Amino acid sequence: MNRLFCKTTIFVFLIFLVFPLSSSMAESRHLVVVDPAHGGRDKGVKLSKKFHEKDITLAIAKLLKKDLDRSKNIRVLLTRSADKDVSISDRGKIAKKPDTGIFISLHVNAGFGKNSSGFEVYYTGFKSPTTDKNASKEILKDMVATKYLNESIRFARIVQKNMEKIFRRKDRGLRSAPILVLEGLTVPAIVLEIGFATNIKDRKILMDKATQESVAKALAKSIREFF
Template structure:
């Protein structure tokens, strides 16, 4: 009898463990809203890179950001906030203040690259540098250091997911993941990256960046990557 009771106990214990392992993540994922801030860079007077006579980087980053917002909003558990949803100038400082107030779970800034001749092509992904942590003079407390480390590691993970997915959209066009002091990312305690989507100075990529269908392809790829991150 004792043996039998034990067996029953073990089986119920295993069942309970199974329910905990399988059940909890699903239920919490369904309830928790992911708050994401998308930053279409530039705007207003600041056109960014000139893509054609009438279209600037600010227009393409906004079009992709709006498409990305629409893509993620198809599922219920996402809240997407844009740093701008129209053609207006917003300073770095105002963007940073808005982000600090919103406290999102993820931050993605969108840019378009240019230069290095017509042949330069491909996307680049920047994540915040680890310099802050290793800088002894800043005397970051150990606890804070762990928190910061976690966010930086998350940013690298997000950058790697984006790279893998963008690789399928821009095959063999990856220019690398770059650790850099990007002003918009500075001091941000959340997973955060900047994506330079492609080169406006490359004829083939310029076509891709301007076409509505490829803008939506890019948005879908970014949405897929963000979903994979969570």
């Protein structure tokens, strides 16, 4: 076979691997991996004598799963569903399932002074160095990286829009940052810092069941919007 033709065929095939025909080919349910950060001995930041970050993230993750489980086209996997230790690498392994559609890690913020409040959405850059521009493998890597970066930003924007209704206009915006749990993930992924444990008002509403339910609802809405 003509070598150029062969190369072109492989390239076209690779493009279809990266950008599958979303509606007809991916009819199975979208997999959402929700990561309630911390757990077990790793308590995260302290909100009160009784509550730590690990309790808030788990409560919201469970409410989110309950909400999304009602959607026929979405299924949810939690990196932990109880108060236990789960390593970053084990969380990564769950997130890296071949059919993961979105990964979202939940945290509670702290620091930056007592006046800092609101939420923050992080996504990661996925920049892969291109050393040899002619190597189709490198081009493919770049295409995958760009696709997931764009999708992460798109998802982050939807989450920001819906979260603003809970933390009115006090959000701290979108940020790109290297985050351990997001590293090496080839799926759209974000980390959401839901309010500040170091802010009196945020702390109070984060421990409130009604706020936890609103956050879960806003996230469920965002995930449905994203798909």
